[in-house]
Amino acid sequence: MDGMLAYSLIVLPIAFAAVIGFAPTRMSKWIGTAGACVTLAASLLFAWTFPHWTDGGYAPSLDAADWFPAMGVSVAIGADSVALLLILMTAVLMPLILIGSFTAITERPKDYYFWFLLLEASMLGAFLARDAVIFFVSYEFTMIPMFFLIANWGGVQRRQAAVKYVLYSFGGGILTLVGLLYVAMKMHAATQSWDFGIASMTEFCSTKMPASEQVWVFILLMAGFAVKIPLVPFHTWLPLVHDQAPTGGSVILAGTLLKLGTFGEFRIAMPMAPIGGVEWNGVLSVLCLIGILAAALICWVQHDAKKLVAYSSVTHIAFCMLGMFSLNSIGVTGSVMYMISHGLSTGALFLCIGMIYERYHTKDMDELGGLYRRMPIWSFFMVFFALASLGLPGLNGFVGEFYCLIGAFIAEDTAATGYPGLMGPWYAILAGLGLIAAAMYLLMLVGRLVWGPLREPGHHDAHHSTHQTAAAHADAHATQLPRDLSPREIGILLPIAVLCLAMGLFPQPMLRVIEPSVKNMLAPYPALVERYARDGTLLEADPNSPLAAAEASTAP
């Protein structure tokens, strides 16, 4: 039964996308929304019947259908609790995004809803995959709908942004593919059979692969995920893409697509090559710190509200990764929690900015201000989500952020304490500065957009001849969109707000279901951390090195 449900999560959006292809254009938004809603219902049902909430197991149990038996590729799908949470988040966001696009997307609506449903199918496929090839196929396929969504409905530089997005993602992704193939090939050499199952690849790579190879495999696997996450030196595609993408595209990019990177890290890179994870830990955690602080400072000087939120997404995701690289269960649990809450609150911020853009056709904070006087309801949501995003206690952002920081703080280099890790208080303190910076730039964003004297574009040039057309334009729009949020728009933001509040007030159930999965993922780490702290490296000691010689001489 749950097997059927899991497959239906992928099949349903595709089926509805096919229906859109043949249905009349005016129907496409309804069919698209219906498809997303039915998928949401299926995912809720899947979650309801999910038997492994508390033990970290996978459902449906592995009954794979062969795809390329010659290569050992099979269609194996299943979710554990972490994957399921991400699936639920995707399934919740999707109908809201599509409903949110009703008025914004007037050109080629058919294509828009078609690509969105395919995007949903491929993202759910990546979260559900238990076979590395299925994972990678879904992971890479997300690029195709996203490319069209950006290039078709984006801003002025949309094509440049779309090409940049695919170039970066493909460039990283193909290195990840080489990493996966390398592991599969080594496994084939050892066992004489092809097998791309993630579980068996992880088992093989983490236990039988020599340390020096694991270090490189980790880097290869990381290459694609680091671009997708994005970790700081690889983040340069994100601001342009976020800026140019349509609102729906930005929401799904921040909400779910970036999570494919963090999820890949969690499910594939870290467990598959734990030695690499420990060896590169220092570099990666410093990158996270740089990401947190540098991106926060960049946020501070933005004039474009959407770019500000995009950069804030870079610093937040760096928090999430800091938690994951802390290598203890508190940090990683926080990291997973943060994935979900970041998806909700940043996604909602993008939706809010999109609503402003639909009304004023600008996102420039120099031209907009004091919108509380015009749009009190919108202002309420904007402030709410900004507070959620900066980590106000009681809202969702706080829990994940706090856990990540605690994880980094108590990451001791001895496993005996129960909190293995290689960071320590200094990392947490520096990252904590990021929290202050986040408060500054997000409050600045809210301060300029919501409070202060009213500034609206088109008012200061009233005496220009363009006034006529501008007014006509505004009038034309006034008939479509009310000055403040319409019930439809409130209906989009309200469920996210409720979820944010619920996650903030009652985080325990979620933390409890995340933990067992995290325990599985972290299993090899404590011993490795201890060894790393003792020896300074996990690479096998070179028998000819003076150190090894000295050890050998003292041993007897």
Next chain:
Amino acid sequence: MDPTTAKLTLIAPEMVICFGAVVVAVLGLMQQASLRRSVPLVAALFLALSVAACAWSYSTPAAESSGLLLPYLGSFAKPLIACVGILLVMLGGTAVDRRLEAAFESGRVPFEAVRVLRGEFHAFLLLSIAGTMLLASATDLIWLFLALELSSLPSYVMVAIGRHARKAQEAGVKYFFLGAMSSAIFLYGFALLYGATGSLQCTEIAKALALQSETTGVSTLAIVGGVMAILGISFKLAAVPMHFYAPDVYEGASGPVTAFLGFVPKAAGILGLLTVLSMFGWTGHIAVLGGQEVELHGLPAPIAAMLWMMSVLTMTLGNIGALLQRNIKRMLGYSSIAHSGYLLMGLLAGPEAGLNAVLFYLIGYGVMNTVVLASISALERNGEEVETLEDIAGLRNRQPVLAWMLAIAAGSLIGLPPMIGFFGKIYLFTAVLEQGQTALVLIAAINSAVSVFYYLQLVLLPMLAQPNPRSETVTAIPSPWPKVASVVGGVSIIALAIFAQPLLEAASSAFGAPTVSAAAATSTPTEDSLSRVIDR
């Protein structure tokens, strides 16, 4: 089965095609327009017949007793070459002589057999395909040489007559002279191989080379011969350093001929290189020599190093060259160079996985390349071929199907799932990684990331750009067949990927070694000095 009968059985498909070439050449000269019109259909029919002939000839024990080093190579390569050939006929069949035929029909011009080219064109196409298929069953160097020439000579003519333009004639001449030079190079290489081993028979050469590497190491003469043979044949592949002609010739030839050049000579080059390399043998490759299974030592170091260098340079130069092109066919010329680099990588990896992957990738590349060119050939602007990227801007508004097919083919050339190019790459990368060539795979991976940039233009412009004044005058040509070829190819790009299992199985059976008993029955006793005989 005695060797002569076996050989004749094996070349049954080629005989069918050659007979077809004669029929087609005659039909094309007929006065009745309906008979002339039937030429492409008849050509396609003979190609389909040859697929059936392949099925028959490999169902007999002929392959086992033919004395081939890679006896089952043809069982995979031949039918698929013929299938892509049908696609090529579909694409180009109605293009040749289009205006002349229209003039005949209107009665403005009286029929003159001397002026019609359609029959010749198809006869040449069939002969070239036959030559390419013959390469898969070449037992000696003379055969190899003749087959390579049979595959090349018609293609020179096709380039020149495929299109009424100066450029085409220039391209034809350029292709011919450089091709003749490359033939001289590999022929000299063959002569040196003969000098080094004293035989023209592939199995005898392989035996002699195995003996040499057992005792004194492969002689310098043989290595120089091998190097020259490889360099000469790699002209067909458009691999560095024999790649200079590709962009010019691709640009000059008509669209359908360019599609032909992208596949048939490349297949010929790959099959020729496979035959030459199989005489040296790959590491761990078990060949049947004189009735016994012999484990070969692997490619001599200089040859392996040269292949490595060639592969890296070919893919890198091809991709970098393609980045700057605005002419679609020139871009495809460079992209064809780049893909040859990927194929060479697999040749270096050797049997079975590497060679399987090469064949799989080759067929996939043939289809994707044909789809791009078929989509372009289905369009015209003021009676001229569509050439630049600007011409296809906003194509989707008027020709949605062609725009989609271009997008699918470009996605597959990039290597995006779920298209065949993606699985081709997975297969190829895995095989090469297995040989420990991690650096080579990383270079290839970075290269395919570079290629994203120019292939995306083929998606971006037709699907998303606004039409410009230039592209607004682009219309579909009257014949529906290029469009049909494009759709058939586009669908198979996805279908072959999803249902790739049978294709993969067929590819992997192409390199199975024959059983010893069958081969031993017809061959001479072997020397005792072949010490590394494996008794199984």
